[in-house]
Amino acid sequence: MVVPAAGPVVDIESLWVRFGSVDAVRGIDLQVPAGTATALLGRNGAGKSTTMRVLAGVIPPTEGRVHVAGLDIRTDSLAVKRITGYCPDVGGLVPRATPWEHLQLAARLRRMPDGWEDRARDLLERFDLGGVAHRVTGGFSHGMGRRMSVILAAFHQPRVVLLDEPFDGVDPLGVEATMEVIADARAHGSAVLVSTHLRELAVEACQHTIVLRGGAAVAEMSAAEIGGEDGAGVYRALLD
Numbered sequence: 001m002v003v004p005a006a007g008p009v010v011d012i013e014s015l016w017v018r019f020g021s022v023d024a025v026r027g028i029d030l031q032v033p034a035g036t037a038t039a040l041l042g043r044n045g046a047g048k049s050t051t052m053r054v055l056a057g058v059i060p061p062t063e064g065r066v067h068v069a070g071l072d073i074r075t076d077s078l079a080v081k082r083i084t085g086y087c088p089d090v091g092g093l094v095p096r097a098t099p100w101e102h103l104q105l106a107a108r109l110r111r112m113p114d115g116w117e118d119r120a121r122d123l124l125e126r127f128d129l130g131g132v133a134h135r136v137t138g139g140f141s142h143g144m145g146r147r148m149s150v151i152l153a154a155f156h157q158p159r160v161v162l163l164d165e166p167f168d169g170v171d172p173l174g175v176e177a178t179m180e181v182i183a184d185a186r187a188h189g190s191a192v193l194v195s196t197h198l199r200e201l202a203v204e205a206c207q208h209t210i211v212l213r214g215g216a217a218v219a220e221m222s223a224a225e226i227g228g229e230d231g232a233g234v235y236r237a238l239l240d
């Protein structure tokens with residue numbers, strides 16, 4: 001059993017990620033307390049997905065300290081994966097499996113208690129995927145795949161929810177359902193991290209924002225500070 005950590009659930013200090021000669025992430029600090037949502041904002045190539053991948057245990061940090069619920073990602077990567085839900089920016093679905101089969105498999109692997117079917121059905125309905133629950137995901141549109149990936153990230157009510165570009169190509173109903181999933185996860189005490197380049201949706205979904213540029217954090221602000229017309233100007237200036 002994981003002992004709840006007293007500090008922030010997600011705790012990153014001086015994270016560096018290098019791919020050959022490319023410094024994808026350059027010294028990022030990031031803390032996400034339980035029951036809160038933080039947005040990673042920035043243009044293409046800013047380092048958002050790389051940061052997410054480190055937290056999801058997909059790639060190791062090159063340098064720096066990364067703790068999730070007090071667990072060190074370098075030494076406890078499996079334990080971190082157990083308490084994390086991850087919606088990757090691309091892929092993640094098995095093309096020959098249906099949404100229901102994805103959820104069935106997730107429930108078994110996560111050893112979810114009886115009753116998971118009700119939550120699965122509820123999520124599929126909320127994301128308007130109830131009608132295609134038994135259709136293979138290989139034929140899904142981009143937006144349908146995004147919505148299914150968000151469902152899978154949140155399904156087992158993990159302590160950490162990582163959503164990489166969850167709004168990309170998603171229609172308003174899907175955006176609304178994703179907002180609800182984020183609010184529910186927070187109410188449940190999870191720490192949520194959302195990567196997006198869509199400032200307005202980040203402001204709606206999260207309380208805190210971190211703006212990345214060239215792999216480094218160039219600003220850390222409350223959603224209120226980066227919201228509205230004034231915030232739009234501030235954000236543009238940070239990206240130029």
Ligand SMILES: Nc1ncnc2c1ncn2[C@@H]1O[C@H](COP(=O)(O)OP(=O)(O)OP(=O)(O)O)[C@@H](O)[C@H]1O
Binds near residue numbers: 197
């Ligand atoms: N596996 C890899 N090998 C080499 N370079 C990589 C790799 N993954 C990412 N990079 C580089 O690291 C930098 C950061 O990429 P990353 O995908 O983290 O950015 P991002 O902010 O998520 O961008 P986007 O909004 O386009 O998804 C980019 O310069 C990218 O080309």
